[in-house]
Amino acid sequence: MKRPAAGTIPDEPGSYQFKDRHGRVIYVGKASSLRQRLSNYFQNPKNLHPRTAQMVETAETVEWTIVRNEVEALMLEYSLIKEHDPRFNVRLRDDKSYPFLAVTADDQWPRAVVMRGRKKKGTRYYGPYAHAYAIRDTLDLLLRSFPIRTCSQNKFNEHERLGRPCLLFHIEKCAGPCVGEIEEMEYRQLVTELCQFLDGDTDEIVDRLEADMREAATSLEFEQAARLRDRLEAVRKAIAKQQMVADKNEDLDVFGIADDELEASVQVFYVRKGRVVGRKGFILDKVEELTPGKMIDRILESMYGEEPVVGVPKQVLVPYEPDDRETYEQWLEMIRGSRVQVRVPQRGDKRSLLETVTRNAKEEFTRHRMRRATDHNTRSRALTELQHALDLPEAPLRIECYDMAHLQGTDYVGSMVVLEDGLPAKREYRRFKVNTVGGEVVGGGSDDYAAMAEVVRRRLQAYLDDRDRPIDERSGPQDEDAPSKQRERKPGKFAYPPQLLLVDGGKGQVSATQRVVEELGLADEIPVAGLAKRFEEVYVPGRSEPIEIARGSEALFMLQRIRDEAHRFANTFHGERRSKRMTVSALDGIPGLGEVRKKKLVKAMGGVNAVKKASLDELQAHSFLPDAVAEAIHTKFHA
Incomplete structure (x- = not known):
């Protein structure tokens, strides 16, 4: 690769893109000084990391886009990586879709349901959970206290039409909105309380249930008091299932990492109001040279680049300091709308929590390597054998x-x-x-x-x-206000x-x-x-x-x-x-000749061939066949 002429690389923040001889983007990076960063690539290849040397050898050109500050450079880098999926940039692999507990808040009668995949507007998500059964166990407890519906819209409509509730109403796990057993405002209150509970606001709900139970008992409404007692017991069981790991007013995301030269296992625990409300894990492919700090950079970009389902917390705990902590904190503050701290805990409960998450990452990495050890080595050996053979x-x-x-x-x-x-x-x-x-x-x-x-x-x-x-002809419609380096599309299929x-x-x-x-x-x-x-x-x-x-x-x-x-x-x-x-018939595609008429006509005339040979008068003799359709049939076979 030829080095750009001296003095042409600006000493300003921005994003740079290496391209191969076909114009494909193979690596995207960012820098507070493009000149200083890019000069590191144009040295003796023996001094470069092998992956970096391979990238520079593959590259034909390098281009850059200047921005105003390092946060904008970070945002541009992320968008370009997402657009081009360069082969020499780190890849985060997640081989499963994690389930969420979702509440369809925008529905007239919101429902609680297990959801995976793409997120929908107007729906509140809680999790992700490691397994769907963990959501169902939690939901089974919560429905005794917050009996909102879990049925599909079709089933809701069916019971609304029949005027009879389903079994869940009879076992007190649904308030029966389909048959008018609860007013809409009262039902909305149940949904709000459920969402508050899932957000971690449990003390207020427990206090209110205790007060209502005592009031019912004082008023000699013993059946109502017993129902409230059962609801309170179910709430307490659900609270016990949520592990308390921090103070009640703390929101944290905690990242644990275990890695080797080629891959890294990443685990993240979502802590809201001091309780673990979800967790997620994925594998990172080290296809580029990564220092521990740069690995944290890539993980943060991938986790928070899209709109986070559970939001950005006040604190993000990581095992290593990011290469540019201040830039990433500014970026996260823009997403959250208030101050965010990214730090490495050194002692106390937060350090213990980080060690717990790291142990989970190590255990998952061990399982991953056991699953892939034979397969990975076998594939590498097979490809090498093919090359030689x-x-x-x-x-x-x-x-x-x-x-x-x-x-x-x-x-x-x-x-x-x-x-x-x-x-x-x-x-x-x-x-x-x-x-x-x-x-x-x-x-x-x-x-x-x-x-x-x-x-x-x-x-x-x-x-x-x-x-x-x-390249210009590959671009298609362009936004003239966008920087030229962002207008390119991905290569064809x-x-x-x-x-x-x-x-x-x-x-x-x-x-x-x-x-x-x-x-x-x-x-x-x-x-x-x-x-x-x-x-x-x-x-x-x-x-x-x-x-x-x-x-x-x-x-x-x-x-x-x-x-x-x-x-x-x-x-x-x-x-x-x-x-x-x-399954295609010669009679298909004739205007006005639908399936019913087609069957009648074939039966009346004794087969498709008879229809094809029939005269116009013979076709018009059938009362179920309009003259225009008869003419269309005759024209198709006698044109």
């Missing part, structure tokens, strides 16, 4: 495999499946309808080769089109080339594919191989004999796995197309 310039981190499917030459389809770092990348899978293999395709080897060539050509041509298109292009087949399929690669001028960039089913032999262009890859080796197993996945994906698509074609 096929004489590839680098380990094939992106492998694409292609397969064809048809039935006696009809409904030809192709599939493309992708392995990234040895794992299926299903978001990258693609399906192809084959259009030009001899018109009406008939079976035979040459047709298979031509179909494979068409699919590969379309995929690689799309890659070339995206690669060679100027075929923007990344394979480091190994694998086809399902032997020498014939490999030769046909290699001809396409050579025609498009990609022979030096994209290696081709084929896996033949008969003896699981691997063929490469220019070699008549198969390459010997030891049976039972991890490399051969990986090739078999992606080949079988491509075969499954192609056959699934082929089955869908055949089913659709077989």
Whole structure:
């Protein structure tokens, strides 16, 4: 990579983006002084961290955007990372969707429900919880004290129409709003009290229930007093389930980290009003050079960059000091609207709490490594074996495999499946309808080769089109007020080339594919191989004999796995197309001829062929068929 001319890099805060030769953003960073930060990259590569050196070697250009201060640089960096997902920036992986206890506050009759995934406006969320059953256990206790509905809207409407409540009303876990057993204002009060309880305001609710119970007993309303006693007992059980870890007036987010050279396990406990109200964990991929402080930077950006569901607390406890604590505190204060402190507790209860969360992170990291140890090592070994066996310039981190499917030459389809770092990348899978293999395709080897060539050509041509298109033409509609460096869009769906292009087949399929690669001028960039089913032999262009890859080796197993996945994906698509074609009738699409008339007409005339041959008078003779529809049918088959 060529260093920018001396004096051209500004000594001001901003965000910088390294790009590869195709214009793709591969790394995004921020700096209080762009000149000082970028100068660190242009030194002897031996002095750089290996990951940083690899990034600089891959980069072709570097660009930057100047902003007014370090907080704006942080915000711009986050938005660019989210937009471009650069390959050399840290990635936070969360392989599960954590459940929340949600209260649909904007509904006329709000309900409590377990929710996952995308958050909705007008709904209040509490958690996240480690498991859905933890929410249901808590909710089961709370409904005895705050009996709001948990049913779906369809079920609510059904019981409202029937005028009879469901079982939950009879066991006193619902106030029965569907049948008018409670006024709306009184129901809203229950919802408010439930939300207060979940927010941690428990003392006021306990005091009020105790006072109401004593008043009912004094008034000799013993049944009401007993019900209030049961509600109070349920509330106290729910409070006991919420672990008290800090003073009642404290709101904290506590981060614990356990890591090695490649990954880190992060656990966060959400503490509100002194009680743990939720927790979350994820794995961080160290694809860039990370000091402990910079790792905290990345974690804070990921946790608070989107609108936090449980909000930003007054204090954020972390195991290491952020590289630029003051900037991150200013940023969090902008989100919260009041002062936020990011600090490393040194002693006392908060230090003990941080150690507890860190122990959770270590235990989760141990479980993660046990789950992935064999898999991770196996995939790395398989990719290295493939590199050596096929004489590839680098380990094939992106492998694409292609397969064809048809039935006696009809409904030809192709599939493309992708392995990234040895794992299926299903978001990258693609399906192809084959259009030009001899018109009406008939079976035979040459047709298979031509179909494979068409699919590969379309995929690689799309890659070339995206690669060679100027950045300005990729951008689409732009906001003229936005900085020019922010206007770029993500690359197209075929923007990344394979480091190994694998086809399902032997020498014939490999030769046909290699001809396409050579025609498009990609022979030096994209290696081709084929896996033949008969003896699981691997063929490469220019070699008549198969390459010997030891049976039972991890490399051969990986090739078999992606080949079988491509075969499954192609056959699934082929089955869908055949089913659709077989259910299509010649009478479909005629204006005015719906399903009922179609069935009547076919039955009356003795079949579809009779309808196709019928004269206009014969069609108009049927009383259920308007003249305009009869004319449309006749025109379609006699035009």
